[in-house]
Amino acid sequence: DTGVSQDPRHKITKRGQNVTFRCDPISEHNRLYWYRQTLGQGPEFLTYFQNEAQLEKSRLLSDRFSAERPKGSFSTLEIQRTEQGDSAMYLCASSSTGPYGYTFGSGTRLTVV
Amino acid sequence: QQPVQSPQAVILREGEDAVINCSSSKALYSVHWYRQKHGEAPVFLMILLKGGEQKGHEKISASFNEKKQQSSLYLTASQLSYSGTYFCGGPQTGANNLFFGTGTRLTVIP
Secondary structure, three states: OOOOEEEOOEEEEOOOOOEEEEEEOOOOOOEEEEEEEOOOOOOEEEEEEEOOEEEEEOOOOOOOEEEEOHHHOOEEEEEOOOOHHHOEEEEEEEEOOOOOOOEEOOOEEEEEO | OOOEEEOOEEEEEOOOOEEEEEEOOOOEOOEEEEEEOOOOOOEEEEEEOOOOOEEEEOOEEEEEEOOOOEEEEEEOOOOHHHOEEEEEEEOEOOOOOOEEOOOEEEEEEO
8 A cells, every 4th residue: 555645745826716635545544634734833633534424624624625535535625715824734644443543645735825 | 722742842862862741631532642754744653542551662652641631752762763743642522533732843963
């Protein structure tokens, strides 16, 4: 297995544009998480899927953010009408059900100009 | 509210020991520890499931005091490869997702 893959690695977009990121988890993992990380901070939880069901979503998450995981495989995170404050590293992680550690992808660095 | 880690940063010489503390104001049901090197993704180190549990991973070990909602990571005889930012994380109030701590930046110098 090649681990957790994220695409693209970098994205520069103009304020107001929509962007979509993709995450391919480890195939045996049924749990998938999205986190956001800014410089010098710990990862901040955004949302979590178990198989195709979105089970938890941060209350801090604006309505401009939406995530899907069709068929319980890859996941997409979309940000609509991007703002400069959305600039961050977006990390995807996956794990098996139960008390297991997360495997993180290398992330997508978003810069909103 | 995220767990608080201390110290925020520490510099060690090779071979020295360090302790990183993680404290939560909310109940911790388990504790994860991760290391993140600059520009890379966090890498899982270990998970502690029960209060009082201690685990070891080569020269890196950890303990978990469930009653005090605290965990500590012990790094002994540090190596240059230990440099990075260490994060603790734990699920809160039955949630399945982790809330990560504030981070501790560890630098090991020759």
